Each structure stands twice: as C-alpha cells, then as structure tokens.
Amino acid sequence: MKRPPIYGLLAEFDTPTELVTAVRKARAAGYRVMDAYSPFPIEELAEALHFHDRRLSMIVLGGGITGGLVGYLLQYWTSVVEYPLNIGGRPLHSWPSFIPVTFETTVLFAALSAVLGMLALNGLPMPYHPVFNVPRFALASRDQFFLCIEAVDPHFDREITRRFLERLDPQSIAEVAH
Numbered sequence: 001m002k003r004p005p006i007y008g009l010l011a012e013f014d015t016p017t018e019l020v021t022a023v024r025k026a027r028a029a030g031y032r033v034m035d036a037y038s039p040f041p042i043e044e045l046a047e048a049l050h051f052h053d054r055r056l057s058m059i060v061l062g063g064g065i066t067g068g069l070v071g072y073l074l075q076y077w078t079s080v081v082e083y084p085l086n087i088g089g090r091p092l093h094s095w096p097s098f099i100p101v102t103f104e105t106t107v108l109f110a111a112l113s114a115v116l117g118m119l120a121l122n123g124l125p126m127p128y129h130p131v132f133n134v135p136r137f138a139l140a141s142r143d144q145f146f147l148c149i150e151a152v153d154p155h156f157d158r159e160i161t162r163r164f165l166e167r168l169d170p171q172s173i174a175e176v177a178h
Helices: 016-028 043-048 055-082 095-121 135-141 158-167
Strands: 008-013 034-037 145-150 172-176
Touching: 008 016, 008 135, 008 158, 016 034, 016 043, 016 145, 055 095, 135 145, 145 158, 158 172
Parallel strands: none
Antiparallel strands: 008 145, 008 172, 034 145
C-alpha cells in the first residue's frame, strides 16, 4: 500500500462535548480511521469511536488457561512422574492439593498477559507519533481536545475532509506530516 503524503488532519476543540460530537459526526460522514486525544478519559469517546476491541479479552483468557495448565501440569509432573513420594498412603495424583497453586498460576499468567497484551495492542512504547509534529498538540495533555482523521481512511480526501472539519467549528485545523 502506498504511503499517503500526509498522516492526516488534526482538528482542535475546546470542550469534551465538542470532541465527542465531532467524532460522532465524522463516523456518520463515513470516516473510520481516526483517533481522538484528550487530557483526561472521556467515557462517551470510546463509544463514539466504536472502540470495542475484544482481542485483549482473548489474550487474557488464553494467558489464564495457559497458566492454569502450566501450574497443574508442573505439579503433576513433579508429584507423579519425576519425584513420586508416598507419604502416609496419599495418592500420588492428589488433585485437591493442586488447586491453590493452579489458581495462583492462572491469575499470574492472566495478569502478565493483560499487561503485555495491552502494551502490544496499544503499540507501546511509542516514543514518536506523527501528531507530535503539530506544535499545538502539546495542549492535548493540558486543556485541549483533538480529533485526527488519518489519511489512510478510504473516505479521506485532503480538501473534502478539511471542509468537513471546518463545518465542525474547531479552534484550528492542522495537517499532520509523517
């Protein structure tokens, strides 16, 4: 796929309500590849962006199942196969005694897969992002709200998208270079 000449168009808004409204209007206009930036979490923003990613849930589930199996099989292998000890006539495969360690390894692997999966899916660590090229973007961590419609969006046209963003009445619109 050919790289577009710019990364996208960045519109700046004063309030979270304006940003959420702009995102909803952009979705209604057919834009799908966009991102919003805010100095604090906005609950409605994820819904407006249609950000419903189920991949992290599956990663955590896989990590938990793997952890449970690893914990149980490690205990089985040590107690039954590698180092069997018959103490007081108890069975070598005493599964009730395996439950606490199995539970703990399930939680450990699920938590580690949640952290690593979140970092991977968010593309972190990300020391550079093209929106950092816009000088006013420094306000995204203070008091301004930004919507970036990316040039890789199939509906993106530089002039049409700029006119669309102008109709949303933002503070400013900037082109984001790569």
